Amino acid sequence: MNRHYWLGKIFKGVMTYFIVGLFALFAALPFYQMVIIAFKSNADFNNPRENNPFIFNDPPTTDHIVYLFEQTEYLTFILNSVIIGVSVVLITLLFATPAAYSLARLTGRLGERLGILIFLVYLIPPTLLFIPMSQVVSFVGLQNSKWALVMLYPTFTIPFCTWLMFGFFRSIPRDIEEQAMVDGYSRFGAMWRVVLPLAVPGVLTVVVFSFMLTLHEYIYALAFTTSSSEKPISVGVTTELVRGDVFFWQSLMASAIIVALPIAIVYNLFLNRFVAGLTMGAVKG
Amino acid sequence: MSVAEQPKNPTTSAPKKERTWEYALDNERLLGMTLLLPAVIYIILLVAVPFFLAIAYSFSDATIGDQSLDFVGLETYERVIKNPTFQTALYNNFRFTIIAQVLVTTLSIILALILAQDFRGKWLFRFLILLPWVTPIALGSVGWLYMLDTLYSPIDYVLREVGFLANVEGKGEFVRSLTNILQDIGIVEKDTALKLNCEMRGTREICFFNMQWLAQPDTALYSVIAVHVWRMLPLSTIIILAGLTAIPKDIKDAVAIDGVGPIREFFEVTLPLIAPITGIATLFGLIYTFTDVIVVAILTKGNPANETQVLPYWAYLKGIQGTNLSEGAAIALFMFPFLLVVAVITLTLISRREVT
Numbered sequence: 207m208n209r210h211y212w213l214g215k216i217f218k219g220v221m222t223y224f225i226v227g228l229f230a231l232f233a234a235l236p237f238y239q240m241v242i243i244a245f246k247s248n249a250d251f252n253n254p255r256e257n258n259p260f261i262f263n264d265p266p267t268t269d270h271i272v273y274l275f276e277q278t279e280y281l282t283f284i285l286n287s288v289i290i291g292v293s294v295v296l297i298t299l300l301f302a303t304p305a306a307y308s309l310a311r312l313t314g315r316l317g318e319r320l321g322i323l324i325f326l327v328y329l330i331p332p333t334l335l336f337i338p339m340s341q342v343v344s345f346v347g348l349q350n351s352k353w354a355l356v357m358l359y360p361t362f363t364i365p366f367c368t369w370l371m372f373g374f375f376r377s378i379p380r381d382i383e384e385q386a387m388v389d390g391y392s393r394f395g396a397m398w399r400v401v402l403p404l405a406v407p408g409v410l411t412v413v414v415f416s417f418m419l420t421l422h423e424y425i426y427a428l429a430f431t432t433s434s435s436e437k438p439i440s441v442g443v444t445t446e447l448v449r450g451d452v453f454f455w456q457s458l459m460a461s462a463i464i465v466a467l468p469i470a471i472v473y474n475l476f477l478n479r480f481v482a483g484l485t486m487g488a489v490k491g
Numbered sequence: 492m493s494v495a496e497q498p499k500n501p502t503t504s505a506p507k508k509e510r511t512w513e514y515a516l517d518n519e520r521l522l523g524m525t526l527l528l529p530a531v532i533y534i535i536l537l538v539a540v541p542f543f544l545a546i547a548y549s550f551s552d553a554t555i556g557d558q559s560l561d562f563v564g565l566e567t568y569e570r571v572i573k574n575p576t577f578q579t580a581l582y583n584n585f586r587f588t589i590i591a592q593v594l595v596t597t598l599s600i601i602l603a604l605i606l607a608q609d610f611r612g613k614w615l616f617r618f619l620i621l622l623p624w625v626t627p628i629a630l631g632s633v634g635w636l637y638m639l640d641t642l643y644s645p646i647d648y649v650l651r652e653v654g655f656l657a658n659v660e661g662k663g664e665f666v667r668s669l670t671n672i673l674q675d676i677g678i679v680e681k682d683t684a685l686k687l688n689c690e691m692r693g694t695r696e697i698c699f700f701n702m703q704w705l706a707q708p709d710t711a712l713y714s715v716i717a718v719h720v721w722r723m724l725p726l727s728t729i730i731i732l733a734g735l736t737a738i739p740k741d742i743k744d745a746v747a748i749d750g751v752g753p754i755r756e757f758f759e760v761t762l763p764l765i766a767p768i769t770g771i772a773t774l775f776g777l778i779y780t781f782t783d784v785i786v787v788a789i790l791t792k793g794n795p796a797n798e799t800q801v802l803p804y805w806a807y808l809k810g811i812q813g814t815n816l817s818e819g820a821a822i823a824l825f826m827f828p829f830l831l832v833v834a835v836i837t838l839t840l841i842s843r844r845e846v847t
Contacts, residue, residue, distance in 0.1 A: 222610055226605050229616075230619040233619055233725065237626070240633075251643075254643045308526035312519050312520070324530070327534055329834055330542070333782045335538065337810040338541040338545040340811060428788070466626040473626075477621065
């Protein structure tokens, strides 16, 4: 019995690592390739038939990363993404936090329904709205400007973050603010000085996700920014560094991995909250 | 009352006089509306208005040059529907979404079951598996653009090394091309032959085989689907994993005491319990994949010959690049019925959860 037991256990362990390893390989291989290619020398890279693409056949070089920062608009793209991200985060906080509090506390049963309705707005994708949006953009005179994106991105960050904050506010017991009001705070004062400080983790989550959602967006940026001084990172990299049939593969791979990895690490830390938001808090992530 | 209005904690209290305006908001309804209204107005102005604008455009002949909304009835829709590229795009939207989602849901249940166990180094595997979701999809797609490149594809390199594709002439044997195998099992059409890449090295001509993944209709279709699977698998897995870890421990204990085998346990206990959350994960996957433009925009731009075209990118080409607003709007609106159906199902699932 013992021998079978141990054989079974070893078999199960091996199978676990084998299957999970296959999935991890599938998921991570493009990123591994990005890292390797980013540091490959031209001589090594340009012989794809004989040189193993998964390793360095010649010593690695940082030439292509230097090229990326010195000869392309890469830094501008990063800066644009940061400007857009920070602005959208501020707008989102300004609109979503009060709305979420209102839904969680003040409008009762109606609040819940309105909350779901607002969340549904998040499911209306930019790909459905970008054609008429081009007219909205030219109406306010923001053609070919990153500020057009600052105006448009809250259309999906506000609904999603309102929903996230709604969950946070609901988890704070009403007693706390009722006590604060007994202590003499106004209704608003109780919200501002007592409940909001307790919702700081929620606010932090909103900051991270608004920023992430702006980095993931593509079609608005593709349609409404045309000069390289206005493009955010995802569109800048894929339109300016991919020129016709001429690919600067090493710089291109470097440009993708340099921003992808930090984003991946931060997002990973907050992923469970994202999932809790998507699943309507039905399951604690 | 005036005593009660003074906060007990003197350090956080400002003089009452400065804060009297706050008490105007003591009316719960008024405060509620005041807080909610800005967000609602933002959404109405920039989601509802453009949505109705899109409908108006689709019944007009507006272009970026001439934005006047002349009503032309169903003329725009007629023109859009008659275009064979539109028909391919509409078909592809459903084809990509459904094939990708069947794979994603199946694979993510398997993966979630494995990740629900404890094993050494789990955090690392989890991090790697989540990478495709947590990095911007545009940048991940750039990685795949290289992986599937006509000349540099490292996948082709592996295929050449293991003998599925011919290597340097004379050095490697052309055993059997992957395409032949795929043809035999009916996955690709008969006429998609591999192309040779030949070049002169000194006096000797050397040839290499490449799959040219994105240059042939069949392989381009499967590439796009594969990248969609790659991208959606992590999210689905992590949602289902959350459902698995939420299964009450007494149920697991009861199953263990009853001595139910692992296969029966999965189908009769685990699967029914994770079915609702798997449903939610599937619905989100359907929405994200159906409306995604990035994978096609970066990998194929709808090529070869618009065989991998999808609705949102076709709307972009027509409406923004081709400056034909009315046709672009009409094309994009064809995604709406599907979205509506999925959203309604999602809502029903959620409200049922609330009752139980």
